[in-house]
Amino acid sequence: MNEPRYYRPKKITEALTILSGEGAGARPLGGGTDLLVRMRVGHMKPSVLVDIGRIGLDTIHPTGDAVVIGAMCTMTQLLGDAVVVRQLPALAQAASKVGAAQIQNMATVGGNVCNASPAADTACALVALEARVMLRSVGGVRSLPIGEFLRGPGTTALAPGELLEAFSIPLLPDDTAAHQSFNKVGGRNALVCSLTAVAGVTQITDGVVQQCRLALAAVGPTCLRPSRAEALVHGEPLTEELCRTAAAAAAAQAQPIDDHRATGEYRRRLVAALVREHLLECMKS
Amino acid sequence: MSAPAIKIRITVNGTVHVTDASPTMRLLDFLRNELGLTGAKEGCGGGECGACTVLVDGAPICSCLMVLGSAAERQVTTVEGLGDGAGGLDPVQQAFVEEGAVQCGYCTPGLVMSARALVDSDKELTDEVVRTALAGNICRCTGYKKVVDAVRKVGAAAPDAQATSDHSKEQP
Structure with missing residues (x-):
């Protein structure tokens, strides 16, 4: 080399x-x-x-209606930050699933997203959280929804000479009524690439779903939002029946492949199980 | 702007080194080949086995995945930096000996460094906490029970362990 x-x-x-x-x-x-x-x-x-470890991209600060997270924040930093743990638990849970302690002390949230692996844990959580990526080049700054930034396996909207500077993550108007989760299934408990992961951010007010954002990892070229499942629960009170129907809709929208880690059919079943688990937790909380 | 041929200043086990070594050399290779500190081992070379674990500013990292340039101006602690400097063992090492937590020994320096960082944190050393902290260190000989027992034993003797762990409290 x-x-x-x-x-x-x-x-x-x-x-x-x-x-x-x-x-x-x-x-x-x-x-x-x-x-x-x-x-x-x-x-x-x-x-x-x-x-880019010494250019100050490692801060986390709330700006009122959003939290701005520098691209060079490590998984360990996310896990130790009170705002992230309290208001962005889906992201904290995802960070806790990236590698083991040594990797969490080194790996950054910006790197996890820029690598654009369809199985990236924090990218999945950030898609459900509807983060915006803030990009900077000598020519200026721009920002994009993370869903538009992630283009395909290993491919992003990053232009030549451009750097991912930070993520801006909108906070929900009433986060006390929101339920967030990130769950993944891998071949073992630690140090494992997701077979499938699901992040969910669901807000329920007066028993009715106001918002439901789901993100599916490792079942498509990038992290997917199962729009039909989200639409099914929107404006409805959650019932066990509805959780099951929405989970099936999410599984139907997944585009999993067969590979050395798992079959597509198994991944599709995992999507249904993980989406249902998220919605059932919301129902109970 | 051309890439500057900078000298790298790095503190390893309390000693400051100023080196001309390539900034893109892996920290692991710098420690082993330039400084002769062969405690940290190469297992997988890909951040999965933990045999190369050292502490950088007190935090365990895989030295096979950090370039020397990234470790510049920081404090590195290797297994050679543990103990009292006169041949006496660190409490973590002592507990590994007493519990029989070593078999072939290849993974041991990495396990000891991860355990050292854990003991220096303020976490309660439950079985689950210890197992999570050591999840990035793979042993192919023994299984992990004796290792976990050893680390929990150090936690139970915390005041002594704290007194001799000054190396990990250095600040950059």
Whole structure:
């Protein structure tokens, strides 16, 4: 492997200048837990690494109606942040399922999303939370819904020279009435790529579902929102029957493939089970 | 802007090193090949086995997935940095010996470093907490019962353990 050149800028403007000047061979280096593995096996051969660990993208701050999370926040940081744990429990639960302690201390939420694995745990939670990604380049800033940012396996809307700076996650108007969950099934309890994961953010007021946002991981080219299942429960009181019907609708919208980890049929059943579990929990709470 | 040929300053087990080594060298290779600290091992090389676990600013990380440049200006602790410096064992190491938690030993330095970080945290060392904290360290010899017993034993003797764990309290 030709050794890449390495930069460790101190400011985001410096990082952006390097990224735009170096062209397509330049990769931002976040926690390294995915990039270094891909480089080692030769799937990725960047000519330049821009280490973005010292440019201040590691803060979490509430802005009133949203929470802004820097792209370089690690899983451990998310798990230790009171605002995330209290108001974005789906994201905290997802972060707790990424690798083991060593990986959680290194892996960043921005990296997890930019790798665009269909099985990425925090990306799944962020889709259900309707996060916006905030992108910056030397030319300026733009923001996109995360659902538009994630294009396919390993593919995002990130333009050359552009850096994912932060996520802006809207808070629900009355988060006390909202139920959030993230559940995944893998081959074992820790250190495992999801066979299927489901994140849910459901708000119930006066017994009626005001909002239900579901995200399905590892059953499509990117994280999917099962719109028919969401529409079925919207405006309705939850019953066991409805939870079952909506779960079946979500499973029908999943687009799982057969691979070495599981069959598509098994994944489809997992979608139904996990969606039903989320809705039943909402019903009880 | 050209990539600057910077010297990297890094603190390992309390000693400051200023090195010309490549910033894209893996921290694991720097520790083993440049400093001769061979406690951290390469198992999978992909962040799944934990044999290369060291502490960076007190937190366990996989040294096979961190480049030297990312560890610059930070405090690294390897298994060689544990103990009293005069051959005496760290309480975690002592407990591993007493509980028979070592078989071939390849995974042991990594397990000891993960356990050391856990004992230094303020978590209550229940069976579940210990097992979760050690989930990233794979042992293919023994199973984990004796390892978990050893770590819980250190937790039960917390005041002594705290007194000799100053290495992990260094701040950058």
